Amino acid sequence: MMALLTTWDPVGCCDQDLSSGAENVPVGIDSGDVGKTGKPNFKYTAENVPGPGCSSDPAEITLPGCYCHQVESCETKTCQCLQRYGPAYCDQQRLLAPRGDGDGDEGGEESCGYSSPVFECNALCDCGESCSNRVVQRGVCLRLCVFLTPKRGWGVRTLEAVRRGTFVCEYAGEVIGQEEARRRQLAQGPNDMNYIIAVREFAGRGNSVVMETFVDPATRGNVGRFINHSCQPNLFMVPVRVHSLVPRLALFATRDIAVDEELTFDYSGRWNNRTSGTVRAVSKEENRVADQGTGSPQRKACYCGASNCSGYLPLDITVLHS
DSSP, X not given: OOOOOOOOOOOXXXXXXXXXXXXXXXXXXXXXXHHHHXXXXXXEOSSOEEOTTOOSOTTSOOSOOXXXXXXXXXXXXXXXXXXXXXXXXXXXXXXXXXXXXXXXXXXXXXXXXXXXXXXXXXXXXXXXXXXXXXXXXXOOOSOEEEEEOSSSSEEEEESSOBOTTOEEEEOOEEEEOHHHHHHHHHTOOTTOXXXXXXXXXXXXXXXXXXXXXXXXXXXXXXXXXXXXXXXXXXXXXXXXXXXXXXXXXXXXXXXXXXXXXXXXXXXXXXXXXXXXXXXXXXXXXXXXXXXXXXXXBOOOXXXXXXXXXXXXXXXXXXXXXX
16 A cells, blocks of 8 residues: 555544544544544454455456556556556546446446456556546545544534545455355344445446455454445445455445545445446345344434435345355
8 A cells, every 4th residue: 555644633522533644634533522432443444355265366466467667647548457447546546437327427327236346556567656547546645534423423524625536535345255244243242233344346238247346344354334324325335456356345435525524435435326336235234123024134224314324224134055
């Protein structure tokens, strides 16, 4: 990860660095809220780390690089990475809108509702660190603050304005296997939170699953673990590959976001609040006793306050039955 020298000018009471220097900029946490409940009990990691059942080390370099010697930023006509995978970012390093969006030049996605995977230049590339195809690998560059919400526990707000299509942070944690994800869900008690997110990537005309990735930031994670669900979110999740085939779960702004606004994404994995996305959340909610007569886990109420709120947090229990 590229290190950036910055000064910290905290806003409000976000005067403690939750990341303990692990990020480019401090991740603030409201000291007043810490005094009420104590500091969250987990180990901060800025990137994914291998956990039980992980078949590929997220830090292992497995993807080929480009031969763009002595250039500040790669260009599609000469860069092997961009030719192989296609450009993902504009010159301002915001996510481009692929065909079918019609909403602008960045921050969009195909109208089918699926997010396209992104491949960045990596450690084997000859281009410099200023290349516009190096975004997620640079880590958090925005000032964020973790705070207590009235009804939804911890949340995250931005301390600066965010443009549509801007990378905000990863949803980083332990990369685990499917059986380990199932074991952890079954071991949860009635009041335990489930942070596991499953990424199912599809390919071909039949949209068959070609790869599944399970990330759990419960005990080792980053600021992304505190971002709440919303039925009308201002962030969306995209699988981004840098050095390894193991994707990073990157969160981008789906619209312009104002200072002090809470950051949210849709736990169901729907892109831009559309139906059926590439990223499917196993649900960051409790796996509790069965609903009466349904045989499925009890659903947890959603307090996002959106006009289109479904009333419940998304629930995906496919890992339990796989």
